[in-house]
Amino acid sequence: MRTSLRGNHAALARWDGRAGTYAPGAATFCTVPAVPDPADWAGLARLLGPGGLADMFSCPAAPPADWEPVFTLEGRQMVRPDGDIGRASAGGFDGSAGRPPVPDGPEGPRVVELGAADVPEMLGLVALTAPGPFGPRTHRLGTYLGVRDGGRLVAMAGERLRPPGWTEISAVCTAPGARGRGYAGLLVGTLAARITARGERPFLHVVEENAAAIALYERLGFALRARVVFRGFRVP
Structure with a gap:
């Protein structure tokens, strides 16, 4: 960091x-x-x-x-092996990995880039799903992508820490009513492909107790790099 x-x-x-x-x-x-x-x-x-x-x-x-x-x-830090982008197009946090996303249009779900105008909706989705720390300026850390259903933001993921040669994927979340459609895997896969295309390697962090997320990331080609401990303290 x-x-x-x-x-x-x-x-x-x-x-x-x-x-x-x-x-x-x-x-x-x-x-x-x-x-x-x-x-x-x-x-x-x-x-x-x-x-x-x-x-x-x-x-x-x-x-x-x-x-x-x-x-x-x-928690765990997980990374994608070099060139391993082939399995990053399907899956979700809700047991949907391995199935293609449910189409929401003639060509399936459309991934959109999110920006400052989308922050209120992004914060609303975070409040519903609690993917981790996310504030009104977090979108400035990197590219954030989303999926909309009927105009409403129902899933997103984005880039967070960016040490030289690496980019972290974070804030992966799907609204409860939109789970089971593979949006999480679609977004993570799209981000991973973009990161790899610019010559960097994607990585992410996940808490150890989130077995469903770990299983999804493994199916998408991520592997354990290191065990980590997340700690927070209150300044007196």
């Missing part, structure tokens, strides 16, 4: 010394050096403000003792 803030996401980065985080509403992730000192934690506290959430993603360093733990989640 640190390289994302220094590189592709520099315009959305905030720094105080060696501590960094994203602009409000873009992402909650924070970064300190691998071996932080008290000045680094003090810098992060100034960036976040009293009561702010320090989303430490996979940072192993422990914050000061008076920072309140908010959550700890075991």
Whole structure:
């Protein structure tokens, strides 16, 4: 994440010394050096403000003792092998992987790019499905794609962290009434193909308890790269 803030996401980065985080509403992730000192934690506290959430993603360093733990989640980082894009066109979080998407028009579901004008609908879909941290400026992190049914946004996925040579796929979600149509797999596959076409490798993160999502990603060609721990703390 640190390289994302220094590189592709520099315009959305905030720094105080060696501590960094994203602009409000873009992402909650924070970064300190691998071996932080008290000045680094003090810098992060100034960036976040009293009561702010320090989303430490996979940072192993422990914050000061008076920072309140908010959550700890075991997870996986999964990647696509080079050139493995052949299986990324079908599937969903609801047992629909392996079946083609149900057509919603003469040529099947149409994937559309989402932007600032779509943010209210994106936030509404996030509120229904809770795919993970997503705010009013998250769409600025990369390309976000969606599927509409009767004009209503029913599924989306997009790009988040972008270290050199890599792009993370995130915010994969489908409205409850639209599940079973393969939209999740369609969107992840489309993003993976785009990422691969520009010479980067797609990766993603998933919490360990989400067995359905892990199974879908495996069917789409993603494989375990590393075990990770997501941790959040409240600044005093």
